Amino acid sequence: MEKIRLLVADDHPVVRAGLRTLLAAEPDMEVVGEAVDGKTAVKRALELTPDVVVMDLTMEGLDGLAAIREIVSRLPETKIVVLTMHDNEEYLRQALQAGATGYVLKEAVDTEIAVAIRVVQRGEVFLYPSFTRVLLGDLAQAGDADERSERDDYESLSDREKEVLRLVALGDTNREIAERLFLSVRTVETYRARIMEKLNLKSRGELVRYALRKGLRPDEVGGPPGKR
Amino acid sequence: MGTRRKYYHSLRFKITLGLLLSVMVIMAVTSYVRYVSFRDYMMESLESAAGNREQFVESQMASYVRSRVILSVSTLIVILLVSDLMLSRVVVGRLKQFLGVVEQVGPGNLEARVAAGGHDEIAELAAAFNRMTEELQRQTEKLSTLNTLAVTVGQSLNLEEVLHTALREVLDLTRLETGWINLRGEEGGKSHMRASRGLPEGAALAHADCTWDQCICAGVFGSGRPQVFRIEQRPPCPAAEYLQTEGLAFRACVPLKSKDLVLGVMSLAGDASSSPWMFTEDSLEMLTAIGRQIGVAVENASLYEELHQKEMLRRQMLERMITLQEDERRRIARELHDQTGQRLTSTIMTLGLLEETIRTPEGRAYVRDVRDTAAQILKEIRDLALVLRPSVLDDLGLLAALRHCLKGYQSRYRLLVDLQVLGLDGKRLPPEVETALFRITEEALTNVVQHAQARSVTVLLEHRGSSVMLIVEDDGKGFDVARVMDSRPHEGNLGLYGMRERASLLGGTLTIESTPGRGTAVFVRIPLEGKEGERGEDSPAGGR
Numbered sequence: 001m002e003k004i005r006l007l008v009a010d011d012h013p014v015v016r017a018g019l020r021t022l023l024a025a026e027p028d029m030e031v032v033g034e035a036v037d038g039k040t041a042v043k044r045a046l047e048l049t050p051d052v053v054v055m056d057l058t059m060e061g062l063d064g065l066a067a068i069r070e071i072v073s074r075l076p077e078t079k080i081v082v083l084t085m086h087d088n089e090e091y092l093r094q095a096l097q098a099g100a101t102g103y104v105l106k107e108a109v110d111t112e113i114a115v116a117i118r119v120v121q122r123g124e125v126f127l128y129p130s131f132t133r134v135l136l137g138d139l140a141q142a143g144d145a146d147e148r149s150e151r152d153d154y155e156s157l158s159d160r161e162k163e164v165l166r167l168v169a170l171g172d173t174n175r176e177i178a179e180r181l182f183l184s185v186r187t188v189e190t191y192r193a194r195i196m197e198k199l200n201l202k203s204r205g206e207l208v209r210y211a212l213r214k215g216l217r218p219d220e221v222g223g224p225p226g227k228r
Numbered sequence: 229m230g231t232r233r234k235y236y237h238s239l240r241f242k243i244t245l246g247l248l249l250s251v252m253v254i255m256a257v258t259s260y261v262r263y264v265s266f267r268d269y270m271m272e273s274l275e276s277a278a279g280n281r282e283q284f285v286e287s288q289m290a291s292y293v294r295s296r297v298i299l300s301v302s303t304l305i306v307i308l309l310v311s312d313l314m315l316s317r318v319v320v321g322r323l324k325q326f327l328g329v330v331e332q333v334g335p336g337n338l339e340a341r342v343a344a345g346g347h348d349e350i351a352e353l354a355a356a357f358n359r360m361t362e363e364l365q366r367q368t369e370k371l372s373t374l375n376t377l378a379v380t381v382g383q384s385l386n387l388e389e390v391l392h393t394a395l396r397e398v399l400d401l402t403r404l405e406t407g408w409i410n411l412r413g414e415e416g417g418k419s420h421m422r423a424s425r426g427l428p429e430g431a432a433l434a435h436a437d438c439t440w441d442q443c444i445c446a447g448v449f450g451s452g453r454p455q456v457f458r459i460e461q462r463p464p465c466p467a468a469e470y471l472q473t474e475g476l477a478f479r480a481c482v483p484l485k486s487k488d489l490v491l492g493v494m495s496l497a498g499d500a501s502s503s504p505w506m507f508t509e510d511s512l513e514m515l516t517a518i519g520r521q522i523g524v525a526v527e528n529a530s531l532y533e534e535l536h537q538k539e540m541l542r543r544q545m546l547e548r549m550i551t552l553q554e555d556e557r558r559r560i561a562r563e564l565h566d567q568t569g570q571r572l573t574s575t576i577m578t579l580g581l582l583e584e585t586i587r588t589p590e591g592r593a594y595v596r597d598v599r600d601t602a603a604q605i606l607k608e609i610r611d612l613a614l615v616l617r618p619s620v621l622d623d624l625g626l627l628a629a630l631r632h633c634l635k636g637y638q639s640r641y642r643l644l645v646d647l648q649v650l651g652l653d654g655k656r657l658p659p660e661v662e663t664a665l666f667r668i669t670e671e672a673l674t675n676v677v678q679h680a681q682a683r684s685v686t687v688l689l690e691h692r693g694s695s696v697m698l699i700v701e702d703d704g705k706g707f708d709v710a711r712v713m714d715s716r717p718h719e720g721n722l723g724l725y726g727m728r729e730r731a732s733l734l735g736g737t738l739t740i741e742s743t744p745g746r747g748t749a750v751f752v753r754i755p756l757e758g759k760e761g762e763r764g765e766d767s768p769a770g771g772r
Contacts, residue, residue, distance in 0.1 A: 012570035018577035025581060058565070058623065085569045085610055089635070090620050090628035106573040107603040110580025171690060171697050173751050174741050189743055204701045204749070205646030205686035212650075 003030040004121050007050040009041035009067065010083070011059040015106075019054065019083075019113070026114050038063030042070045050078060052117050055100070057084045057091055065098050072099030079120040083109060092131055102126040153198050154214060161198075162216075164191040168204070169211030237347040242318060243311065250310045254303050262299065266292075322350050330357070338365035370514055373401060378521040387529040391423035394522040395494065399425055401518075402511075404498045406476060409484070410445060411492035411526070419449065419492065428470050445493040448481040452490050454512050454519065456480045459497070475499050480512075482519040486527040494519060547733050554617065554663055561613035569613075572606040618666075626662040627652060627689070630669060634687060641677050644684035651691040661754055664730045665689070665698050668738070671727050672700040672750045680704025680748060694757050695736075701749035706742040713740065727752075 008019050008031055016034050023029050033048045035041035037059045045053055053071060057064035068080050081102030082095045092103050102120040104112045105128050112128070119126040157165065160181070167177045174192070178185045201207045211217055235241055269291075273284065325343065332340040338361055342354035381394045391409050399407050408424035448455055459471050459479050471479070476497040484492040496515075579599035586592050613619065621629035627649055634645040656662070669687060676682050682704030690697045717725045724740065727750070731738040736754030 010570075012566070012574075014574035015570050015577075018574040021581055022577045025584065058619065085565055085573075085606075086619070087607070087610060088618075088620055088632050090624050090632050094624060094628075106569065107576065107606045109573060110577050110583075110599065171688065171692075171699055171751070173739050173749070175739075189746065193746070203646055203684050203686045203703065204688060204699065205648050208648055208650075208686075208688060 003028055004052060004117060005048070005050045006031045006117065007033045007035065007041065007045055007048060007053045009035040009038070009044075009053060009059070009064070010056040011036050012056075015056070019109075022110060022113065023117075029114070029117065038067030038070075041067045042074075045071045045075060045078060049075060052079045052081055052102075052121055054081050054083050054113065054117070057082055057086060057095065065094055068095065068098040068100050079123075081113070081116050081120055081126070083113060087128075087130075089131060092127070103128055103131065156198055157195060161191055161195050164188060165195050165199075165207070165211060166216045168192055168195075169208050169216055239319065239348050239350070242348070243314065246314045247307065247311055250307055251303075254306055258299055258303060262295070266295075319350065322346075326350065326354060326357070333361055333364075338368060370517070373514075374517055374521055377401070377518060378525070381522055381525040382528070385529050385532040387526065387533050388422070390522075390525045390529045392425075394525065395423050395425050398494065398496065398515075398518060398522075402496060402498075404496050404502060406471075406474070406497040407495060409492055409494045411484075412449070412490070419445065422492070428474050445481045445495060448483050448493045449490050452483045452485055452488070454480060454482045454515050456512065471497055478502055480515060482515045484519050484523040484526055486520075486523040491523050491526050491530070494522065543733060546729060550730070550733070551660075557617040558622065561616040561619060564609050564613040564616075565619060568609055569606060572602055572609070576602050576606065621662060621666055622659075625656045626665055627654075629662075629666050630687065630689065633666070633670065633673075637673050637677065637685075643677065643682065646684065646686045647689075648686065649689045652689065655691065657691070657696060658756070661696060661734060661756070664734055664736075664754070665696070665752065668698065668727045668730055668750070668752055669700060671723050675723060676700070676702045676704060676748075679707070682747065691756075695753055695755045697754075698752040699749060701747060703747045706744045706746055706748050708744065709740050709742050 006023060006029055008016055008023075010016050010019070016036075020031050020034075023031050032050055033044045035044045041053065041055060055064050055068060064082070064084075068082075071078055071080065079102070080095075080100040081104060082091075082100045083104050083106060084091060084095075085106050086092075087105055087107075095103055102116040102125070104116045104126070108128065112126075116126040154162075163181065164177060167180065172180070174185050174188045177183070178188045181188070183191075196202070196207065199207075199210060201210055270288075273288065322345075329340050329342045341358050341361065344354070345351060377394070377397050380397055381390055384390050384393065391411075395407050395409055399405065406426040408421055408427050410419040411422050413420050457479060459477055477500045479495055479497045482494045482496070483490045484494055576599055579595055579602060583592055583595045583599065586595060618629050618632065620632055630647060630649075634647050637643050638645045657665070673685065673687075676685050680702045682702035685700065685702040688697075688699040688701075712721045713724060715721065728738040731752050731754060734754045736752060739751040740748065741751070742748035
């Protein structure tokens with residue numbers, strides 16, 4: 001059986017040494033190289049074309065993510081397992097977007113790293129179990145939000161209510177709305193409560209989403225991404 | 229002699245004389261009339277009643293008395309009529325004219341004067357009245373000058389501007405061309421020139437830092453009273469020499485006082501033609517009053533400047549403190565992450581390997597325990613680092629940090645959190661803005677959890693135009709914003725003040741709206757002009 005050829009990239013010597021020893025105990029694996037930062041990792045990967053790269057994310061800033069992107073784009077056959085301290089779905093998201101297919105937390109390194117390497121080598125995805133739950137939660141919530149259907153009673157709103165709705169969605173304070181429409185703050189509050197009631201909206205978040213869907217924010221600019 | 233002549237001109241004399249004359253004329257006329265008519269009557273009577281002498285005399289007596297009474301009464305009436313005519317001609321007419329003038333002066337026409345004429349009491353009264361009106365006019369003009377000056381000078385709270393305006397106004401008022409203002413220096417015994425007009429450059433330099441004992445204005449600083457003097461009289465003044473070459477002969481020093489403290493001295497200099505004006509008591513009095521007005525304005529401006537400087541200093545200190553705190557937190561968090569965390573990782577790996585090599589089950593369980601403890605410590609360190617400063621904020625930006633933070637609140641406090649981001653398109657905001665918005669959100673959510681009893685909270689982050697807006701709104705029980713925020717900072721509202729300070733340090737605003745029973749909304753707006761660092765392109769959050 002051919003051994004899985006590994007490249008280990010981590011800026012901490014103790015971690016690299018530990019990984020070497022740990023993986024040496026696995027009969028089907030072989031550490032063929034090490035790197036101390038993202039740049040070296042890319043260079044070593046191109047030289048050695050390992051099967052799997054075990055990569056820390058935070059080396060010299062966020063070098064790890066850039067290195068993952070680079071390696072994945074140039075060596076499509078090489079798989080990446082992220083080994084990190086960050087128990088944080090934001091990093092996970094970034095890592096997966098960059099092209100990693102494994103994500104292991106350092107606190108579980110001894111039990112999971114070998115498993116993860118084998119899984120990604122097979123072309124599958126390995127995530128730390130608690131993340132899977134997080135991702136499932138995300139999906140469930142997204143579904144929730146989509147299924148919640150406001151009664152579409154936009155036309156049942158008076159002109160005043162429509163105007164208040166638009167201004168609330170734009171993020172004006174009640175006082176600002178009151179001043180603009182020559183109303184009292186209390187009246188604006190009442191309008192707002194009535195709008196939420198009529199449209200069956202529960203929060204500002206829902207109200208803003210509703211306004212966006214209805215195109216009630218004509219001055220929506222946002223600017224094209226990366227314009228600056 | 230004078231009094232007698234005066235008496236001849238007096239009204240009493242005129243009226244008495246008039247009455248006397250008219251009485252004499254009337255008596256002369258009536259005497260003649262009576263004489264003629266009495267003679268005719270006597271003749272007639274003697275002819276008709278020669279018999280009864282006694283009866284005749286009786287009737288004659290009665291008739292005589294009756295005619296005398298009638299005559300006296302009619303004479304009196306005539307006298308009264310004549311005197312009335314005279315009085316109305318001499319007195320009432322002129323009094324009426326006088327009254328007309330008084331009625332004009334009353335409402336404020338101080339230009340009106342009673343026409344001069346005659347030398348009697350009315351003319352005297354008129355003259356006195358005219359003098360009074362003149363004085364009134366002068367005082368009014370003075371007050372209005374002072375008022376104009378006070379208003380003009382007091383319009384600004386900028387010390388330089390106050391001084392320059394004051395000097396310009398006073399020079400305009402006095403029709404002089406040269407003047408300067410020295411203010412008391414911080415260190416005793418010195419004053420510094422802070423404004424000047426028409427002053428030759430040499431004099432300006434010589435007078436810029438004036439030591440009191442050398443300068444004439446030292447006396448004014450001490451006495452607090454204005455002084456006027458000839459320039460050549462006092463050569464010790466460093467400016468004198470220069471002023472003389474400019475042909476300036478007189479100098480007035482006016483103290484600028486506020487609450488009896490001389491804050492500065494305004495000097496006015498004029499050529500020889502200005503001396504009469506400068507030496508009048510009136511002008512000195514006026515200058516003193518002006519000095520007091522300027523003094524008040526100077527003090528206000530100084531206080532404001534001081535306050536402004538203190539506020540600036542406070543903001544700088546606060547900004548520095550916040551930056552230091554964030555830097556320190558970041559450093560410690562990184563340290564925990566990088567050093568302690570990695571060593572623990574290595575320990576865990578070693579312990580894992582060790583476990584494999586041990587044959588006895590007890591031994592394996594023991595090592596497993598230690599390994600688990602190490603993993604637990606690693607977790608705790610990670611949480612500690614997160615509380616100190618989430619690395620995700622630096623690495624991936626505000627949006628990722630907010631998402632992570634809100635997930636934590638959602639799972640820990642069973643709070644429905646709705647995060648909405650508009651107009652950011654993966655762009656990074658300037659780091660100080662990201663930090664501030666993150667900390668404000670944290671504080672707002674802490675408040676929601678601690679006080680609001682809310683079921684859900686919306687966090688809305690929007691980048692629109694050249695500013696970024698953050699709204700944190702809950703559906704909790706709300707509170708009385710005015711009552712909490714208008715009171716002095718204390719334990720209970722310090723967090724809110726902190727949020728507001730964070731926003732204002734970035735030139736932004738923080739508004740809180742809350743109605744009891746209807747939840748609370750925190751609105752933050754921060755302008756982005758001049759704050760560069762939208763690191764959109766090279767950021768990993770750019771979505772590539």
